[in-house]
Amino acid sequence: MTDAIAFLRPAIWQDRIFNGDWIAAKGGNHTFTEPATGEQLGRIGLANADDVALAAVQARAVQTAWATSDYKERAAIFRKAAALINEHHDELAVWIVRETGAIRPKADLELREACAHLQEAAAMLTQPKGQLLASGSGQMSIARRVPHGVVGVISPFNFPLILSIRSIAPALATGNTVVHKPDLQTPVSGGVLIARIFEAAGLPKGVLHVLPGAAEAGQAMCSHPDIAMIAFTGSTAVGRSIGEVAGRNLKKMSLELGGKNSLIILDDADPDIAAANVAWGAYLHQGQICMASGRILLQRGIADAVIERVVTKARHLPVGDPMKGQVALGPLINARQVQRLQGIVEDSVAAGATLLAGGSYDRQFYQPTVLTDVRPGMRCFEEELFGPVASITVFDTDQEAIALASATSGCLALGVITPTLARGMYIVDRVPAGHVHINDQTVLAEAHAPFGGGGTSGNGGRHGGAVDWDEFTQWQWLTMKTEAPRYPF
Structure with missing residues (x-):
């Protein structure tokens, strides 16, 4: 035209x-x-x-x-x-x-x-x-x-x-x-x-x-x-x-x-499905989404299997100009956001997080990143990322997952992956969030459904x-x- x-x-x-x-x-x-x-x-x-x-x-x-x-x-x-x-x-x-x-x-x-x-x-x-x-x-x-x-x-x-x-x-x-x-x-x-x-x-x-x-x-x-x-x-x-x-x-x-949203993966979940939800929730539109899965909580029994699959996805997702080829991730919106995100990643690694993929960038193109061994107090656990970082914390019990997901002053969205709906309902009933999803990640919105949050969200x-x-x-x-x-x- x-x-x-x-x-x-x-x-x-x-x-x-x-x-x-x-x-x-x-x-x-x-x-x-x-x-x-x-x-x-x-x-x-x-x-x-x-x-x-x-x-x-x-x-x-x-x-x-x-x-x-x-x-x-x-x-x-x-x-x-x-x-x-x-x-x-x-x-x-x-x-x-x-x-x-x-x-x-x-x-x-x-x-x-x-x-x-x-x-x-x-x-x-x-x-x-x-x-x-x-x-x-x-x-x-x-x-x-x-x-x-x-x-x-x-x-x-x-x-x-x-x-x-x-x-x-x-x-x-x-x-x-x-x-x-x-x-x-x-x-x-x-x-x-x-x-x-x-x-x-x-x-x-x-x-x-x-x-x-x-x-x-x-x-x-x-x-x-x-x-x-x-x-x-x-x-x-x-x-x-x-x-x-x-x-x-x-x-x-x-x-x-903004929101610090949790995606909880319980130990009875399918690792392939769980990893796909993690990657979608963390990397869609370069993570620049208010309900992105900024806090990935993996139960210990399934953690290694899911992390392995997420790292593989992160290393193979193509990043580049969406107008010049088929890519999964485009650029971050500006250089200031790139520097902010890099600061969060570097500070978190210095505090003890393990970088398994990504953590680097070319101009405004930031590689899909995986951080594990994330603990409360680290910047990647506490702050909204607004970039393509899967920040992973391992937990043992459902009660621990509830406590970790609730450790925020503002949560727009919560996702729980489990085939046991009763476990999922028990968790979503106990974590404050604007909208909650059992067997889905956090990036969801429809024109006819109520959307919003409380607190700092x-x-x-x-x-x-x-x-x-x-x-x-x-x-x-x-x-x-x-x-x-x-x-x-």
């Missing part, structure tokens, strides 16, 4: 931000690069606090009209947006591969899941949004869900499309308007793509604003009085800052943050399915009487 006819052709969005039209940003522009090659991919408008303020006011001005518009027409917009993703799938996938460093199957997954979130949003338009309450004669009493107003969405680089659309779509479906700040490393996959599909699907002007920006724009979103809610996905450190500013301004918040909010009503609306009590009463005063 030539650039002149491409759906995401830069001539539309280069040096611009989106408010229903493509306009120049007051903050100037930003150049972003391809992590696999270091080459410039494009130049996007850079939103500053003034851009955010204008977008918030414009979004607030059209919110009531959007919320009260015909529900059938709104549902049709979401279905059309999903159809546009399917229509332009191959072109959009290339952008995700190049911008995020993803292998093609990961890009395909993002696009499929984005369509699922859009279809779920369309379905919300015909779902009940209230309850009929008990009331006296001549009166009707209703509890109904109403939108917050303007929702601010701030999303990260790793799954930029899914982690943006999972908030944007239900926020719009429930009658809110949206101001969205995608990560500056992935402004097309997490921003331009979404703006284009909604623009082409007929979303009214001003209902969605896409403002790629730095910390200044995020801070402005958290403090502007016309933005009623912040939905943030990202690191725990940034989430604390977002929560502090948004909380001081009394905004509703949905914070989905988030403030307990959830995305997906029916729980989107909880996040993106608030209850309002409405009463109607046949005639106004005569009060004694």
